[in-house]
Amino acid sequence: MYDILVNTINFENWPRAARYGTQLASLLQASVTGAYVYPSPLYATPSFSSPELIEAVLETCRTLEAGALAAERPFVSWASGMGIEHAAWVVGQGNLAAALVQIACWHDLLVLERNPEHAWASPSDLAELILAVGLPCIVVPPQPVQAVSLSHVAVAWNGSSEAIRAVHAALPVLQRAHEVLLLRGAPKETFQEVTWKPPFDIDAYLKRHGIRARSQDLLTNEHGVGEALLEQADRFHADLLVMGAYGRSRFSEWALGGATRHVLWNARLPVLFRH
Structure with a gap:
């Protein structure tokens, strides 16, 4: 396991999957990539929407994208502080499973989290990801993992x-x-x-x-x-x-x-x- 991929469900603070995956990478002396994927505005816009609503949705996506891209330096710096020599941050727009299937091609392990506060992170959605990505997947529970250990x-x-x-x-x-x-x-x-x-x-x-x-x-x-x-x-x-x-x-x-x-x-x- 030389390259660990972590799916982050937000970028304003690092969620459980990011914390676990980065600490695991430190233990295994592996690299870590944080991946944030947000849906295309095409799927967030209701049918027969007004021009004003469409523009509001597009502006929200532009703001989200800008914030996600700006999170690269904080993520790399945070991972480096945990002893990770090689850290990267990627942002994708589109279907989460499709995005992770693509980026999984150059990683050895995917870290996900089960989060009841996010509908797409439900067990059924996680199951679809596990089946789709073709990688070993570690699923982190909703309960906090106090210290990452492999004892x-x-x-x-x-x-x-x-x-x-x-x-x-x-x-x-x-x-x-x-x-x-x-x-x-x-x-x-x-x-x-x-x-x-x-x-x-x-x-x-x-x-x-x-x-x-x-x-x-x-x-x-x-x-x-x-x-x-x-x-x-x-x-x-x-x-x-x-x-x-x-x-x-x-x-x-x-x-x-x-x-x-x-x-x-x-x-x-x-x-x-x-x-």
């Missing part, structure tokens, strides 16, 4: 491709952790044409990368996995939970619930999701 990291493990990708994406974090806990759920049922014999050995993989993890079984049924993950992560005093996202189809995940949805809606700690 205790919990990993949700069920042997799925999503879980494997999540562990691979989180390797730099896991290698810095003092303790890693594998929370083992029931192995995922596979319907693929290829069956590996023996199956993927997560313990051997982690040891090969210098990580020694202890394991704990999740004794729960499928519908209680999300709740059990958060409960055990809390008991472990985890600083971060790592998990694969959307192991089933999108339709069944949202129609039936699922561990991903429960954790995304209810987590009180930062969670690294990888689809």
Whole structure:
């Protein structure tokens, strides 16, 4: 993780995602980019608007743009004060997901926040972003994270491709952790044409990368996995939970619930999701 992208929902003060992502970049000796995206005035203007209303909307967008662009120096200076050698600030106009998909191409990790005060930062919108950007995403909870630490990291493990990708994406974090806990759920049922014999050995993989993890079984049924993950992560005093996202189809995940949805809606700690 050399380049961390942080989505900021405002630029007048640095929100939780910006603070967490910048502190994480400092811990990992990574670069950080703050990204502020605001909607196009075309979407903010009602149909059949008067010329006066259209001009008022355009002026509001011009003011917003000017303020966002002026935030570059304060952001870079603030990040530099936290030990970040390379910090950048970008401003985009348009659809948030489309903008982040583009800028994600030259980053390794995206930091978002779940914020009930902003409609577009709801869990459903965050889920769409996680699916769209193609990057590992850390979602910061509404509760303040007092100090960013990677001392205790919990990993949700069920042997799925999503879980494997999540562990691979989180390797730099896991290698810095003092303790890693594998929370083992029931192995995922596979319907693929290829069956590996023996199956993927997560313990051997982690040891090969210098990580020694202890394991704990999740004794729960499928519908209680999300709740059990958060409960055990809390008991472990985890600083971060790592998990694969959307192991089933999108339709069944949202129609039936699922561990991903429960954790995304209810987590009180930062969670690294990888689809």
